[in-house]
Amino acid sequence: xxxxxxxxxxxxLKTGQSMTLLCAQDMNHEYxxxxxxxxxxxxxxxxxxxxxxxxxxxxVPDGYNVSRxxxxxxxxxxxxxxxxxTSVYFCxxxxxxxxxxxxxxxxxxxxxx
Amino acid sequence: xxxxxxxxSTLSVQEGDSAVIKCTYxxxxxxxxxxxKQELGKRPQLIIDIxxxxxxxxxxxxxxxxxxxxxxxxxxxxxxxxxxxxxxFCAATSDYKLSFGAGTTVTVRA
Numbered sequence: 001x002x003x004x005x006x007x008x009x010x011x012x013l014k015t016g017q018s019m020t021l022l023c024a025q026d027m028n029h030e031y032x033x034x035x036x037x038x039x040x041x042x043x044x045x046x047x048x049x050x051x052x053x054x055x056x057x058x059x060v061p062d063g064y065n066v067s068r069x070x071x072x073x074x075x076x077x078x079x080x081x082x083x084x085x086t087s088v089y090f091c092x093x094x095x096x097x098x099x100x101x102x103x104x105x106x107x108x109x110x111x112x113x
Numbered sequence: 114x115x116x117x118x119x120x121x122s123t124l125s126v127q128e129g130d131s132a133v134i135k136c137t138y139x140x141x142x143x144x145x146x147x148x149x150k151q152e153l154g155k156r157p158q159l160i161i162d163i164x165x166x167x168x169x170x171x172x173x174x175x176x177x178x179x180x181x182x183x184x185x186x187x188x189x190x191x192x193x194x195x196x197x198x199x200x201x202f203c204a205a206t207s208d209y210k211l212s213f214g215a216g217t218t219v220t221v222r223a
Contacts, residue, residue: 033210040122042202042213043157050209058210059114090156098206099145099164104156 001026006091006105013081013112021076021108023091031094032074033058033102034066036087043090049074050097081112115140117205119214127222132190134217136203139184143205146179146186151200151216160201161188193221 007022023032030051035043045058049068063085065077074093078085088109092102116139126132138146147162163170163177163186170177174193179186186205190197198221204211 031209040215042119042215044213045210048210056209059212098209098211101147101159101162102211104158106156 003027004091004093004103004105006089006108008108009106010109011111013078013110015082015112017081018077018079019081019110020078021089021091021110023074023076023093023105024072025074025093025103026072027093027095027103028071029093029095029103030071031097031100032068033092033094034064034074034076035090035092036060036085037090037107038087046076046089081110083112086110086112115143115205115207115212117203117212117214119203119217121217122215123218123220125220125222126193128193128195130193132188132193132197132219132221134188134201134203134219135185136187136205136214137183137185138205138212140205140207141181141184142207145206146177147204147211148175148177148188149202149204149213151202153199157202190219193219195221195223197221 033048034046047066052071091105094100144165149157150160151157176189203214
């Protein structure tokens with residue numbers, strides 16, 4: 001099992017450009033999450049999904065959109081990147097909710113110039 | 114929503130000594146409290162968790178305690194080793210999503 005994988009590992013964008021981050025899991029997990037990690041601020045939830053076809057806003061959703069068309073994939077989109085979105089993005093999944101172990105992907109480092 | 118505060122933000126300990134990290138939470142309905150460890154450049158990984166129906170849980174050199182009345186929980190690492198150097202995050206939840214503390218950077222001095 002590959003677990004949770006993320007694509008790409010690193011990306012540089014110019015302000016105003018768009019991009020999509022892909023998260024994939026092969027553990028048949030229902031729940032998937034997107035976090036951003038900034039120095040001194042821990043992990044902040046952007047959006048999450050409780051199952052295929054569902055999405056919900058987290059703590060810091062502005063400027064991001066998500067889609068969960070397939071159970072194994074969770075996509076995070078930035079329509080018009082801003083320097084404030086420079087961060088490390090982690091995807092995670094869990095079998096049946098937040099009260100179970102969350103398995104994290106390796107992260108995507110995004111730099112917006 | 115849930116608010117989790119974590120202290121200290123940095124902690125330096127001599128190898129072999131103990132380390133203690135403390136977290137407080139705001140939502141009395143929270144009932145699950147995991148701790149994640151993140152080594153430099155790596156992904157966070159669960160190291161131990163506790164549910165609200167127990168007060169303490171141990172796993173070898175690590176232990177977690179929970180005080181529901183005071184709404185705080187703590188991570189204890191005994192006999193620290195160099196491989197314990199990492200960032201540790203506490204978290205709490207009562208529903209579909211975890212709220213994380215800001216993290217504690219632990220450095221174990223040889």
